[in-house]
Amino acid sequence: MSSSDDDMPLASKPKTNGVNGASHAPISEAHISAKTDAALDKQLPSNGDVVPAVPNLEQDVSMEDAQHATTNGVKRKASSARPDFTEAESSDDEPLSKKQKTSRPSHAIESDSDDEPLAAKSNGRVRTISAADIGEEEDSDTPLTKKLVDQKQDIMKAAEKTAQVIKKEKAKEITKPQKKPAAKKVKKEESSDDEPLSKKAPPASKTKKVKAEAPAPTKGKGKGKAVKKEETEEPEDDEAEGETNWWDNPMKGDGENKWDTLQHSGVVFPPPYEPLPKNVKMKYDGVPVTLHPDAEEVAGFFGSMLNSTHNVENPTFQKNFFNDFKEILKKTGGAKGPNGDKIAVKDFSKCDFKPIFEYYDAQREAKRNLPKEEKKRLKVEKDEIEAPYMFCLWDGKKQKVGNFRVEPPGLFRGRGEHPKTGHVKARVQPEQITINIGKEATVPPPPEGHRWKEVKHDRTGTWLAMWQENINGNFKYVMLAANSDVKGKSDFEKFEKARRLKGHIADIRKSYRQELKDDLMVNRQRATAMYLIDTLALRAGNEKGDDEAETVGCCSLKYEHITLREPNIVEFDFLGKDSIRFHEEYPVDKQIFKNLRLFKKAPKKEGDDIFDRLTTTSLNKHLSNQMPGLTAKVFRTYNASWTFAQLLKEIKPGGTVAERVKAYNDANRRVAIICNHKRTVGASHAQSMEKMSEKIKGVKYQAWRVKQMMIDIDSKIKKKKGAEFFELPDDIDQEWILEHQAFLIEEQTNKITKKFEKDNEKLKAEGQKEMKQKELTERLGAVKELEQKFKKENKSKKVEAEGKSPSIDSLQKKLDALETRVANMSIQAEDKESNKEVALGTSKINYIDPRLTVVFSKKFDVPMEKFFSKTLREKFQWAIDSTKEDWDF
DNA sequence: CTTCAAGAATCTGAGATGGTACA
DNA sequence: CTGTACCATCTCAGATTCTTGAA
Numbered sequence: 053m054s055s056s057d058d059d060m061p062l063a064s065k066p067k068t069n070g071v072n073g074a075s076h077a078p079i080s081e082a083h084i085s086a087k088t089d090a091a092l093d094k095q096l097p098s099n100g101d102v103v104p105a106v107p108n109l110e111q112d113v114s115m116e117d118a119q120h121a122t123t124n125g126v127k128r129k130a131s132s133a134r135p136d137f138t139e140a141e142s143s144d145d146e147p148l149s150k151k152q153k154t155s156r157p158s159h160a161i162e163s164d165s166d167d168e169p170l171a172a173k174s175n176g177r178v179r180t181i182s183a184a185d186i187g188e189e190e191d192s193d194t195p196l197t198k199k200l201v202d203q204k205q206d207i208m209k210a211a212e213k214t215a216q217v218i219k220k221e222k223a224k225e226i227t228k229p230q231k232k233p234a235a236k237k238v239k240k241e242e243s244s245d246d247e248p249l250s251k252k253a254p255p256a257s258k259t260k261k262v263k264a265e266a267p268a269p270t271k272g273k274g275k276g277k278a279v280k281k282e283e284t285e286e287p288e289d290d291e292a293e294g295e296t297n298w299w300d301n302p303m304k305g306d307g308e309n310k311w312d313t314l315q316h317s318g319v320v321f322p323p324p325y326e327p328l329p330k331n332v333k334m335k336y337d338g339v340p341v342t343l344h345p346d347a348e349e350v351a352g353f354f355g356s357m358l359n360s361t362h363n364v365e366n367p368t369f370q371k372n373f374f375n376d377f378k379e380i381l382k383k384t385g386g387a388k389g390p391n392g393d394k395i396a397v398k399d400f401s402k403c404d405f406k407p408i409f410e411y412y413d414a415q416r417e418a419k420r421n422l423p424k425e426e427k428k429r430l431k432v433e434k435d436e437i438e439a440p441y442m443f444c445l446w447d448g449k450k451q452k453v454g455n456f457r458v459e460p461p462g463l464f465r466g467r468g469e470h471p472k473t474g475h476v477k478a479r480v481q482p483e484q485i486t487i488n489i490g491k492e493a494t495v496p497p498p499p500e501g502h503r504w505k506e507v508k509h510d511r512t513g514t515w516l517a518m519w520q521e522n523i524n525g526n527f528k529y530v531m532l533a534a535n536s537d538v539k540g541k542s543d544f545e546k547f548e549k550a551r552r553l554k555g556h557i558a559d560i561r562k563s564y565r566q567e568l569k570d571d572l573m574v575n576r577q578r579a580t581a582m583y584l585i586d587t588l589a590l591r592a593g594n595e596k597g598d599d600e601a602e603t604v605g606c607c608s609l610k611y612e613h614i615t616l617r618e619p620n621i622v623e624f625d626f627l628g629k630d631s632i633r634f635h636e637e638y639p640v641d642k643q644i645f646k647n648l649r650l651f652k653k654a655p656k657k658e659g660d661d662i663f664d665r666l667t668t669t670s671l672n673k674h675l676s677n678q679m680p681g682l683t684a685k686v687f688r689t690y691n692a693s694w695t696f697a698q699l700l701k702e703i704k705p706g707g708t709v710a711e712r713v714k715a716y717n718d719a720n721r722r723v724a725i726i727c728n729h730k731r732t733v734g735a736s737h738a739q740s741m742e743k744m745s746e747k748i749k750g751v752k753y754q755a756w757r758v759k760q761m762m763i764d765i766d767s768k769i770k771k772k773k774g775a776e777f778f779e780l781p782d783d784i785d786q787e788w789i790l791e792h793q794a795f796l797i798e799e800q801t802n803k804i805t806k807k808f809e810k811d812n813e814k815l816k817a818e819g820q821k822e823m824k825q826k827e828l829t830e831r832l833g834a835v836k837e838l839e840q841k842f843k844k845e846n847k848s849k850k851v852e853a854e855g856k857s858p859s860i861d862s863l864q865k866k867l868d869a870l871e872t873r874v875a876n877m878s879i880q881a882e883d884k885e886s887n888k889e890v891a892l893g894t895s896k897i898n899y900i901d902p903r904l905t906v907v908f909s910k911k912f913d914v915p916m917e918k919f920f921s922k923t924l925r926e927k928f929q930w931a932i933d934s935t936k937e938d939w940d941f
Numbered sequence: 942c943t944t945c946a947a948g949a950a951t952c953t954g955a956g957a958t959g960g961t962a963c964a
Numbered sequence: 965c966t967g968t969a970c971c972a973t974c975t976c977a978g979a980t981t982c983t984t985g986a987a
Contacts, residue, residue, distance in 0.1 A: 605956080
């Protein structure tokens with residue numbers, strides 16, 4: 053490929069310690085030592101002075117904006133307006149010939165507005181369900197509940213059709229990887245014939261044929277052939293594989309439409325609200341108050357999460373909740389005291405939700421303590437009800453649905469300082485839900501007495517149902533699970549795109565380095581941003597509204613988020629996605645430093661955008677010119693996977709499985725750190741760490757004792773092995789030993805006592821006589837012996853060999869076992885510590901090409917299960933099945 | 942065999958991206 | 965025609981809940 057330094061901006065980041073707050077030198081030597089630097093220095097004086105080499109730029113920045121900031125600004129949405137720091141740029145920036153290439157990539161979509169997209173789009177806001185809607189009309193609670201139960205049955209009946217079809221699919225497809233020949237084929241035909249939908253729709257197999265033929269002119273050939281074979285039934289040849297696994301023919305990506313036929317059972321609604329028992333009430337000013345069920349439900353939202361102090365003690369959360377709560381109180385007749393008198397609920401601090409909390413907590417507890425038989429029964433019951441919704445038929449193939457459950461109402465838990473956190477998230481009504489389904493399919497019936505908002509047949513979408521949520525007006529989609537074909541394919545494409553970037557990265561880097569000195573502000577900002585995205589793995593950073601948490605990414609970095617320190621240190625401190633803090637110090641390329649200083653130059657001040665001439669859209673537009681399909685996020689994928697690949701290559705073969713797994717996890721961790729994937733460290737972490745090291749010391753102590761026993765057996769061994777061998781480990785001293793011995797004795801005592809008590813209970817339960825106290829004393833004799841032994845050892849400084857016929861040999865074996873145990877435990881402990889606030893999962897699931905793991909697993913002979921859980925293996929089945937050992941990212 | 946924490950699975954909020962209508 | 969605001973859809977994220985397996 054390219055020069056090696058071009059290849060590794062991230063891998064050379066010694067960023068491993070980032071989490072611990074130590075500063076590090078993240079920027080690749082390549083960047084820092086780039087010879088361009090010298091040249092740059094000539095053009096751009098290194099000190100406070102203002103980039104004389106780029107007069108235009110200077111002028112641009114310093115002068116204009118005082119005059120034009122207000123007058124010349126383009127109209128912008130108030131909430132996200134960027135102040136103009138320069139004169140409207142369009143005139144001097146854009147005429148550039150560079151711009152010539154605005155032509156869209158050839159694959160630009162020909163607007164195929166297919167079915168009725170416009171109608172759908174023109175729908176106004178979803179009607180939000182007001183309290184009145186939920187309340188007065190449907191007041192009759194019990195009937196409502198019953199109604200819903202009945203509905204459920206109806207739904208199930210309707211869903212049955214789909215379910216039947218799906219079941220059949222299951223029968224034949226569940227075994228897909230195995231090559232079940234002829235019989236399967238036949239069955240398929242049958243099933244499609246007698247499936248209930250056959251009248252309305254082309255049966256599955258037929259559909260497939262259609263699909264296979266349509267794209268045939270291009271690339272559908274393999275598939276078409278396979279289908280044909282299937283039709284003429286060709287058992288063993290195993291077209292089934294070609295048919296069932298898209299990765300056997302991944303190139304057949306057809307364009308616009310995601311499916312030809314689609315049937316599913318819709319969504320599952322959460323159960324209706326069950327009012328609290330009469331004796332459970334929230335208190336206001338110490339008085340239990342009675343609420344309308346709708347208000348009570350809202351009170352319950354808050355009450356049931358009292359243990360989540362993080363939310364419940366957040367003032368914004370309280371305020372938003374309480375406003376909504378008062379609102380619904382107003383609509384439902386307020387709160388009533390014990391005598392039926394009205395009570396004005398005005399003060400949040402006088403509300404006591406504890407009774408509600410205790411009730412729900414007791415419920416949870418009760419549920420937890422249910423006999424496991426009962427638990428199992430309930431689970432089976434639930435599974436049965438949900439079975440029809442769990443899968444859909446996508447082009448005739450059974451696929452798992454991801455989130456078929458409509459989100460239940462509750463309090464919105466916005467992360468960070470979300471202005472809307474705590475607001476009531478309303479119950480979603482069928483009337484808000486749009487169903488997307490094949491024209492040929494049976495539309496799942498809405499709950500009795502309800503209707504869907506709309507039913508559409510949008511083949512360009514991958515979603516099955518959709519609604520709009522009431523807090524932010526966002527859309528929620530029901531889509532397929534991660535192990536489905538669509539998701540898998542798109543995952544595959546994501547990584548392929550990242551791999552393609554490999555071939556362009558050298559050019560891209562060269563180009564943006566050049567542009568770091570560009571005369572045009574836009575270009576210079578863009579290049580600087582690209583550097584940050586490439587080097588620090590920042591996200592693109594779209595603008596956000598006032599009604600969201602104030603988090604940023606690259607393009608939305610603000611003045612106060614970076615601090616510059618001579619000669620070239622940049623300190624980043626900002627909240628990124630999910631309000632996770634990004635706080636790092638980096639030495640950067642000289643030119644970057646200069647640019648950032650320029651972008652922060654007065655009159656810019658706190659709150660102003662650093663990249664005021666840059667938007668994610670323009671950035672991505674530029675990127676896609678450099679490589680079709682390239683966007684900012686691809687860099688994260690690329691750098692994560694590429695880095696991981698390099699790290700894996702550094703791992704030497706050999707060692708135990710545990711060591712290899714650790715090496716893998718270490719690499720994983722490096723990537724997670726690059727991506728700034730964090731988790732909150734649990735309160736119990738330190739304690740559990742302590743416990744662990746105690747345990748390790750315990751085993752070390754055991755090992756030491758065994759060594760002493762060797763001396764006991766063979767006094768000459770001391771010379772043979774060397775005195776050092778028999779010394780106490782560094783972290784163990786006499787004091788500790790005494791403590792530990794006491795601990796061991798106590799532990800033994802407890803254990804024996806407990807056992808004794810239990811045995812007695814058992815005897816009692818069986819109606820037999822309990823053992824006497826004397827028995828216990830007798831049993832505790834063992835402890836006494838132990839105590840004596842320790843005493844003796846402490847005194848004599850010798851350890852008598854234990855066990856029957858102890859020999860040096862047997863002791864050595866024992867010692868070996870103990871030492872491997874120590875080693876394993878130490879590895880575990882290290883792992884845990886370095887892991888405490890890094891979340892490995894996100895990068896493993898989303899950024900690291902799974903094929904790397906597959907190759908590693910094969911080369912190092914470590915079972916996949918060590919790296920991928922069951923779901924992950926399903927999600928990455930395409931990689932597991934199709935990756936050869938010599939594959940490289 | 943019970944307990945409890947680690948790890949897996951689920952949930953749903955937060956971003957990225959690209960299209961479209963419109964000024 | 966150009967740049968935005970808004971919409972729509974999909975990926976990615978940490979917290980929460982559930983399960984499991986080791987002590």
